[in-house]
Amino acid sequence: MAEPLLRVHDLRTYFYTENGVARSVDGVSFEIGAGETVGLVGESGCGKSVTALSLMRLIRPPGRIEPGSEIRFDGKELVTLDEKSMRAVRGAHIAMVFQEPMTALNPVFSVGDQIAEVVRVHHGGSKREAWRRAVEMLETVGIPSPEQRAHEYPHQLSGGMRHRDHHALALVMNPALVIADEPTTALDVTIQAQILELLRELQQKFGTSILLITHDLGVVAETVSRVIVMYGGEIVEEAPVGELFARSHHPYTEGLLAAMPHVGQERDRLATIPGSVPPPTMWPNGCRFHDRCPYAWERCVAEHPPLYQIGEHHISRCHLAEEPERRAHPHEPAAAKAGA
Amino acid sequence: MNSAPRKNVARRLLAHSTGRWAVGVIVLMILAAIVGPHLMPYSGIEQLDIVRLKNSPPSWAHPFGTDQYSRDVLARVLRGARISLAISTLSVLISITIGTAYGLVAGYAGGATDAALMRLLDGFISIPRIFLLIAVLSLWNPVPLTALILLLGATGWFTVSRLVRAETLTARTQDYVQAARALGASDVRILWRHLLPNVATPVLVAATLGVANVIALETGLSYLGLGAREPTPSWGSIFLDGVDFFAGNWWVVLFPGIAIIGTVLAFNVLGDALRDVLDPRQLHGTPMTEAAPSMTESNPHG
Numbered sequence: 109m110a111e112p113l114l115r116v117h118d119l120r121t122y123f124y125t126e127n128g129v130a131r132s133v134d135g136v137s138f139e140i141g142a143g144e145t146v147g148l149v150g151e152s153g154c155g156k157s158v159t160a161l162s163l164m165r166l167i168r169p170p171g172r173i174e175p176g177s178e179i180r181f182d183g184k185e186l187v188t189l190d191e192k193s194m195r196a197v198r199g200a201h202i203a204m205v206f207q208e209p210m211t212a213l214n215p216v217f218s219v220g221d222q223i224a225e226v227v228r229v230h231h232g233g234s235k236r237e238a239w240r241r242a243v244e245m246l247e248t249v250g251i252p253s254p255e256q257r258a259h260e261y262p263h264q265l266s267g268g269m270r271h272r273d274h275h276a277l278a279l280v281m282n283p284a285l286v287i288a289d290e291p292t293t294a295l296d297v298t299i300q301a302q303i304l305e306l307l308r309e310l311q312q313k314f315g316t317s318i319l320l321i322t323h324d325l326g327v328v329a330e331t332v333s334r335v336i337v338m339y340g341g342e343i344v345e346e347a348p349v350g351e352l353f354a355r356s357h358h359p360y361t362e363g364l365l366a367a368m369p370h371v372g373q374e375r376d377r378l379a380t381i382p383g384s385v386p387p388p389t390m391w392p393n394g395c396r397f398h399d400r401c402p403y404a405w406e407r408c409v410a411e412h413p414p415l416y417q418i419g420e421h422h423i424s425r426c427h428l429a430e431e432p433e434r435r436a437h438p439h440e441p442a443a444a445k446a447g448a
Numbered sequence: 449m450n451s452a453p454r455k456n457v458a459r460r461l462l463a464h465s466t467g468r469w470a471v472g473v474i475v476l477m478i479l480a481a482i483v484g485p486h487l488m489p490y491s492g493i494e495q496l497d498i499v500r501l502k503n504s505p506p507s508w509a510h511p512f513g514t515d516q517y518s519r520d521v522l523a524r525v526l527r528g529a530r531i532s533l534a535i536s537t538l539s540v541l542i543s544i545t546i547g548t549a550y551g552l553v554a555g556y557a558g559g560a561t562d563a564a565l566m567r568l569l570d571g572f573i574s575i576p577r578i579f580l581l582i583a584v585l586s587l588w589n590p591v592p593l594t595a596l597i598l599l600l601g602a603t604g605w606f607t608v609s610r611l612v613r614a615e616t617l618t619a620r621t622q623d624y625v626q627a628a629r630a631l632g633a634s635d636v637r638i639l640w641r642h643l644l645p646n647v648a649t650p651v652l653v654a655a656t657l658g659v660a661n662v663i664a665l666e667t668g669l670s671y672l673g674l675g676a677r678e679p680t681p682s683w684g685s686i687f688l689d690g691v692d693f694f695a696g697n698w699w700v701v702l703f704p705g706i707a708i709i710g711t712v713l714a715f716n717v718l719g720d721a722l723r724d725v726l727d728p729r730q731l732h733g734t735p736m737t738e739a740a741p742s743m744t745e746s747n748p749h750g
Contacts, residue, residue, distance in 0.1 A: 164630055169559070199631030206630075211623040216645040225641065226631045277631065 112139040113284055113317050114163070114181050120174040121155075121162045123388075130388040132158040132171070134341035140285065145311065145318040147332035147349070149325060149364065153385040155341040156321045160287045163319075164204060165194050182284060200230045203283040207290040209274035213262035219246070219273045220258025223280050230281055245276040248313075249306060268299045272306065279310055285317045292327055304331055325368055329353060334421075337361050340396030341388055343415065347422040357424035359401045383443025395427070402438040403428060460725040467721025473714035477707070481533050484526035492523030493679045503697050513699035515689055524681040525703050531682040532711075535597055536662040542601025544608050544655045551612025552639055552647070556620055566613070573606045578665070585674035593676060600662055608654050615647040649726045653719050660715035667708055683708045 121133040133155045140146050150156050162173055165186060179186040182201065186194065206212040214222060223242035224235065231238070239258070246254035249272040262270060271291070278286060288307065292300040304327065311318055320332055328335055328349065335352045337345040337360065345358040356362050363381035383400040386392060392399060398408040407427050416429035428435055461467045485492070495517045506513045512521035554565040580603055585591055591599070619625065620643060628642050663683070669675035670684025677685070683704045690700025 166626065166629055195632045195634055197632070198629070199633075204627070204630040206623050206627055208623055212627040214624040214628070214642055214646070229632055229637070274627075277627070 111180075111183065113142045113144075114140040114179070114319075116163070117178040117180070119159065119162055119177045119179060121158050121167055121171060121177075122174055123171040125170055125389065127387075128389040131341050131391060132388045133162060134391070136338070136341075136343055138336055138343065138346065140317050140319060142284070143311070143315045143317055144334065145320060145332045147328040147335045148319060148321045148338060149323065149328055149335055150338035151323060151385050153388070154338045155388070156323075156338055157289055159338070160204065160289050160319065160321055163287060164198055164202060165189070166198075196230070199226055199278075199283070200281040201283050202285045202287065203278040203281065205275060205278045205286060205288040205291045207293055209270040210262065210267075212274055213270065213277070215262055218259050218261055219265070219276075223258075223273075223277050226277060226280055241280065242276075245280045246273070249273070249276045249279070249310070251276070267295065268302060271295070271299065271303050275303075275306060275310070279314070279316070282314055283316065285319065287319045287321065289321045290323070291320070293322070293324070300327070307331070325364055337364070340385065340391050342396065342425060343423075344397065344425045345423065346415075347419070351419060351422055355419075355422075357418050357422065357429070358397075358426045359403055359428070360397050361424075363400075382441050395425070399442040400444075402441050403434055404441065405434060407431075457725055461721060464721045464725055466717050467725065470714045470718035470721055473710055474718060477529055477711050477714070478533065480526055481529035484529065485523065488520070488523040488526060490520040490523040492519055492525075492527045492681055495519055503693070503700075505697075506699050512703045513697070515686075515697070515700045516693060521686070521700055521703055524686050525683070525707055528681040528683045528686050528704060529707065531593070531676055531680060532663055532666060532684070532708075535593070535600065535666050535676070535682065536659045539597045539600035539604060539662055540655050540658040542598065543604035543658065544651055545605075546601070547605030547608025548612050548644070548647070548651055550605065551609035551614075552616050552643060554609070555613040555616025556635070556639055556643060558617075558620075562613075569606060569609060577603045578668075581665075581669060582672065582674060585669065589674065590677040591674075593680070596666075596675065600665065604658060604662065608651065608658070611650050611654055612647050615650055616643055619643050619646045652726065653723045656715055656719035656722055660712045660719070663708065663712050663715070 116139070117137045119133055119136045120131070123130040123132060136155070136159060138146070148156050148159065158167070158171075161167055162177075163179060163181075163186070165173070167173060173187055177187050181197070184197075186197065189197070213219065217225075220239060220242045223245055224238035227233070227238040227241050228235070243254045243258050246258055251257050251269065251272055257265070257269070262273070265273065286307075291307070292303050295303065307318060307320075308331070310316060318332075320328070322328060332349055335345075335347060335349050336343055337352075337358065339360045345352070345356065345361045347356075352361065353365070356365055360381070363379070366379040367381065381400055386396075392409075393412070394410050395401070395404065395408040395413050398404040401408065411427070413425050413427050415423045415425050418424050418429060461471060498518045500518075502514065502518045503516055504510060504514045504518075510520050510522065512525060514520055515524070550565065550569070554562045554569075557565075581599060584599060585596075588595070625638055625642055628638050633642070666675050666682060667684035667687065670682050671688050671691075673688065675684050676682035686704040687701055687708070690697060690704075694701050
């Protein structure tokens with residue numbers, strides 16, 4: 109197999125805080141192929157965003173990417189790359205789409221200026237040329253009358269427009285990889301659908317790879333081909349999207365899926381996962397999910413599970429892989445007892 | 449860059465109920481300072497006729513009268529406008545430049561650098577500016593104008609840097625800074641292109657108020673005999689000349705006094721007006737709501 113576009117191996121990003129070392133990302137390995145869309149799913153605080161920022165090398169002190177971590181992108185090792193070369197990668201080869209485009213756009217520059225600036229940072233060239241490119245890009249992301257819109261300021265645009273602008277900003281250099289951090293979280297559903305459609309279109313047009321970070325499995329289901337589930341700074345399950353929805357293995361994934369409302373299903377209350385993600389300074393011993401898990405037994409407290417191969421492209425960090433009969437006897441998780 | 453909102457600001461300023469008066473007075477003062485001395489038949493330094501024209505009251509020939517050395521007071525006030533405005537604007541330019549740079553660096557760097565710079569600043573602030581100036585100027589007297597400007601500039605940036613640091617602290621956590629970094633911008637570029645424009649508004653307001661402050665300060669120093677020195681007329685030194693004979697020769701004090709008060713007031717009012725006008729929520733929206741807290745004090749006709 110050819111080398112994938114992005115190969116992350118044993119990525120560890122720790123924050124050295126006053127309360128101890130926060131192991132926000134703790135030994136994460138995955139790959140993204142050219143033109144592939146991969147979903148990264150998990151609750152708040154599970155390490156998704158820190159993973160994304162690590163890929164861009166945007167971790168600031170007291171945080172750092174631990175030595176030994178590897179991020180191979182397009183044949184280059186990013187972890188050890190010098191800052192100047194890294195700047196050339198950011199925006200041009202790996203770009204990021206943020207959750208809140210209102211705050212991700214600088215209020216004092218017109219949107220055209222902001223896009224043109226990116227072009228000039230990476231390409232040089234004349235102002236007029238950069239401006240033309242910006243207008244072109246606004247057109248590509250479906251902004252009507254882009255010539256005029258380019259002169260407007262972020263606060264003059266509607267929410268959906270701002271999202272399109274922000275995508276134009278991220279995609280203007282035609283990056284090979286786009287990291288989209290909760291790009292649809294704050295949106296109402298119609299705009300959400302438009303933005304996802306836009307991402308899909310752009311991907312088809314430019315062959316961009318996308319890492320879609322979200323806690324919304326619904327978004328994942330209709331967008332990505334492969335899903336990575338994170339919990340406690342680790343990958344706990346990874347599978348093609350259909351496989352994951354049909355045969356999820358890890359109890360955490362199961363919990364996430366159960367928490368999704370389904371059309372046609374009558375339920376008074378949505379299911380929840382008891383407890384919450386522990387702080388990254390004190391991950392539990394053994395399996396990091398054990399106190400919230402309805403199947404946990406002694407082994408889960410004592411022994412940190414490795415990633416077990418479940419199917420051809422399906423891995424799961426759960427001892428149930430070796431003792432599947434235990435799934436038949438769910439019980440009240442420890443966190444639920446303690447919390448109640 | 450963006451000329452659209454700038455134009456907008458100018459228009460809004462002229463529409464602002466007190467702001468337009470302030471702009472009017474300031475423009476008039478600047479014009480008077482530039483053109484005035486050329487229109488006058490006297491330089492304001494020469495002594496016209498120490499015997500017959502000493503201390504003569506306002507007349508058609510000398511609308512502001514003459515002083516004890518028979519110099520034309522109008523000519524002196526116009527020439528003083530040059531000196532006073534030059535001293536205040538140049539020194540404020542120096543202080544906002546230093547203050548903005550210091551504040552940006554401290555706010556953007558954060559952590560230990562920020563802490564060190566801020567404690568150093570606390571040290572600076574704890575020295576009262578006026579005493580420091582009096583001390584230095586007493587030892588260095590007469591002081592050249594350039595040195596006076598540098599001194600006023602070097603002692604006036606403390607509050608500006610605090611202001612800029614606070615604004616930078618807020619601005620740098622904004623997503624657009626992270627986004628700019630994610631798009632490959634360097635630290636210098638982020639400071640220059642993304643943070644500076646976002647802290648510019650309060651700096652502009654502070655600068656305007658700073659000019660008023662320095663005019664008053666320079667007047668005070670001249671009054672103490674520590675500012676611009678004879679025969680160079682600054683408003684403060686003209687005032688000082690006349691103050692001993694105030695009872696008899698009121699005109700020598702009154703006219704520079706009006707110039708000082710009018711200009712200081714105009715700059716203060718302009719600062720308030722700018723604050724209203726530059727409020728980003730009002731930049732592009734519908735007509736502003738009239739909010740001029742200082743309206744009562746503001747008839748800057750003088």
